[in-house]
Amino acid sequence: MQPPAADKTNPGAGIDYGLFLDCVHCGLCTASCPTYAEDGNENDSPRGRIYLMRAVTDGRLEMNHQVKRHLELCLDCRACESACPSGVQYGKLIEPFRVAMEEQSTDDRKSEDWFHRLILFGLFPYPERMRKSLWPARIAQRLGLDRLVLNSPLRRLIPSRLQRLMSLLPPLKKDPGPLPRVLPAIGKPRARVAMFTGCVADVMFRQTHWATARVLQENGCDVIVPDSQVCCGAIHYHAGASDPARELADQNLQAFDLDDVDAVLVNVAGCGSMLKDYGHHWPDARQAERERFAGKVRDVSEFLDELGLIPPQGELNITATYHDACHLAHAQQVRDQPRRLLKQIPGLKLKELPESEICCGAAGTYNLTEPDMADRLARRKWENIKKTGARVVVTANAGCLLQIARESRNQGEPLAIVHPMDLLDLSYRRQPLN
Template sequence: PETNAATARVLQQNGCEVMVPRSQVCCGAIHYHSGVEQPAIALARRNMTAFDPDRLDAIIVNAAGCGAMLKEYPHMLPAAEHDQAARFVAKVKDISEFLVALGPVAPEHPVPLKVAYHDACHLCHAQQIRSQPRQLLAMIPGLELVPLEESELCCGAAGTYNLTQPEMSERLGRRKMDHIEATGASVVAAGNVGCILQIARKIKERRSTIEVVHPVDLLDRAYQGKQA
């Protein structure tokens, strides 16, 4: 909820009118990736109705897994619905993708933190969005963005993967956390809630003081003049 609120504030700061349709539902990724296709298709149809692309300039997503799924709707639906799905997908944008294309307002307030950025698989691989989150972080006064080794390596969350393959998920999580700790960063940023939860669990296991956030949370702090 905090990241959703931060996303709305950042969009408003950049001159956008924010609408949150109450009829929106789950993107359907968990269903679809588990082979339960018909419920996923039903959810897709409900979302395309909730977010009418003909009435919106953009459909903003701040969870990489959901964004990747929404962009797959044309491949899920029958041919008769492809035109509607294509119009919908044309408006779907990750928050970082949208802001960089828009030309974001420069934040004024410093956020003096050393930050490592983890590339969520569903952002960098599925959507080919790599530079935009880093561009937003680089705009923040006082923020030092430090390189993270194997930044594009999966953290082990991967949707249902951490449930179906817990041993491999655990190994990936440990490897990711080793790299994060090696940066000396006080904060790690990631553009997907699954990654954030996985990394947060590893941080807790190691009793580390590292904070894990979405990049938009840091941008919001820079706009609002708030610290953690």
Template sequence: MPQTNFVDYEKFFDCVHCGLCLSFCPTYVELGTEMDSPRGRIATMRSLHEGKFPLDAEVVRHLDLCLGCRACETACPSGVHYGELIESARSFIEEQYRRPLLDRLKRWTIDKVFPNPLGVRVFASMLKLGSALGLSRLARSDKLPQQLRSWFSMVPERGSVSSATLLEHYPAIGEKRYTVAVLSGCVMPALFGATNEATVKVLRHNGCEVVVPKAQGCCGALLLHNGNKPDGLARARQTIDVFNGLNVDALIINAAGCGAMMKEYGELFKDDPVYREKAQRVAAKVKDVTEFLGGIPLIPPSREVKKSVTYHDACHLAHGQNVRSQPRALLRAIPGLQIMELQESDWCCGSAGTYNLTEPAMARRLLDKKMANIEATEAELVVMGNPGCLMQIRAGLQQRGLSIKAVHTVDLLAEAYEG
């Protein structure tokens, strides 16, 4: 069997097989099988790399079931770069393995729709139509099979999808302290336009002049997570070209999955003589919006928000970027807010990019767990920093008929600044 070469071989040897990551891996905890644990998957990828395992349906199944949540990286004392290993393996699978027809069709659709502004707009229009027709109510109908109810649960309740295109420039409110650029993203303008606007408002209230380059598009994260390396790299190069020349203090991201990927642009292009330096420069400026606000002297919001909230750690924020304390500190800065602790707050909700579309059964199991923990807090709002988690958790809340609302951290902050 030929040896393959999809990642630096030495990286497999960081794993010393201690197993300390096992109890932090959602799929291992759910299934209890070594092949669905981080240690087992690393051994599988190494065997693939060495040509000792064939790339067959069973191997692909175990690697597909990985959420890419990177909880194992947080737990690993040996510094294993698991995210890099699994993403390289995924691109190897997509290049070398022929999936069944339906599976190919589903992945092709995801690859074509989500990074494409027109595709996302069409998707958003369909969701809005479904929402206007009240289809979200069907998610709670006992008469429908579970699979159908779970599809209808993805249709948002009226008013929870907002589209907005940001302007190219916003002046600071009050004395100017920083100049920042904002990634408006591919999904955010069509589905979470109000959150993009809230991001700009909160930055401006903190003395930021905000620039939003028109030429930007998808950062490549969704494609790279799905193993579509050629298209993902092309999108990443375009993003680097847009932001590289800007004289800004930071490049602000409000979607955790995009931020985690853009911070890795330097590593991604380390062998590319044309993009290596540009990629490192852009990556060094990337900051999640809560990370940036948590790192500057905050101009505190003055309006009371009399609500009880709990905070869910998005995997790509907590495990991918180690941003945990800053969003909580920002919530504590909001007058009147009551904060309740969420059990297993950094446990994946099952969204994981497009995992809830490609692996709905496991995604549902993890969502059930997350819902039980959220409900136990008795909070009115659940707050988070990633659009994928927002969609998944809103669907879970809707399907259970819970009155708890899911919002982005900046939505709540903007309310505390502007009402």
């Protein structure tokens, strides 16, 4: 079949039609798809969604609410890419299709509702705004008012998505302060790297940024932290707001001096995936610049594994399990590197997690916008964690850290949920995990 003629009202018109044809509908992707594993609906499987998108693109199917819901329910975890023997680039189909679907919508754009405008777009991408907005939450946590409100009839006065947001907040720790612009290598310099700090992660997990920087220093890295960097743009892009995401991307092009560093390092899987995809999201005059930037981006575990980790000496006598963040394992194909680093920590026993590569339900802001499916996947992840007997869960994405921690609180069995860099840092500093 020939690709359809260009049509600005067709959400698939701007997509390379050959990407649709790569899918031979064999179905080997279905077992890896979280939504299909949960509801068994073929329309909620990768091949089902590709069929829907292609049918809309061909003009054989109307772009109606039902079709839209099947596409919106996709977590964009890209587990299907890992499973596909034909090399289907599912992310290059679902992401631009949903962006166009949102832009062409006339009456129900989700990016224009109050929650997206005020919270997801107006608050999350701006760390200083977020920090200020969390002061009431800090006070509420100290006084126990947050649990009181969420467990009382008063919660009915709070919009459901704000309730979700409140329930996801971890115990807010003391802010260790911003990273300095330059952190010099310890010992013989081996590399010079820039560190991407992001938005939500810099507010919720700044202590992990500090841990990451210290681990890099211990491994002979000069660490540069550009102060003009901004959000990676994933929050906007995955909600269908392409232009604001591009503006943020281009600000990051200006913030990082690529000639001055060996790599741009990221410790959040979702951000890393977005940064590595800068080169193909927007085919315009700056595409080559974005491709060059994307080529410098590495996950911190990926980089340290390539560099060769200087083994830490402090013992951590704990049993942990590692959850593969979707946008690290599937989007970036980084799986073994974090495990190899963790296995070099003396005393640490690492147990494999059943269904480790199945999404926990976080998926960026999915757990705020699709709560039912997100909760089902969180419970599935929790049951698999229980099977390991581990009391420490390690994962390399801010969203996963928040999602799994929330489920552990809901189950009344709080676990330690940490980033790989947190454990490496403790081992280098010879400190226990509290």
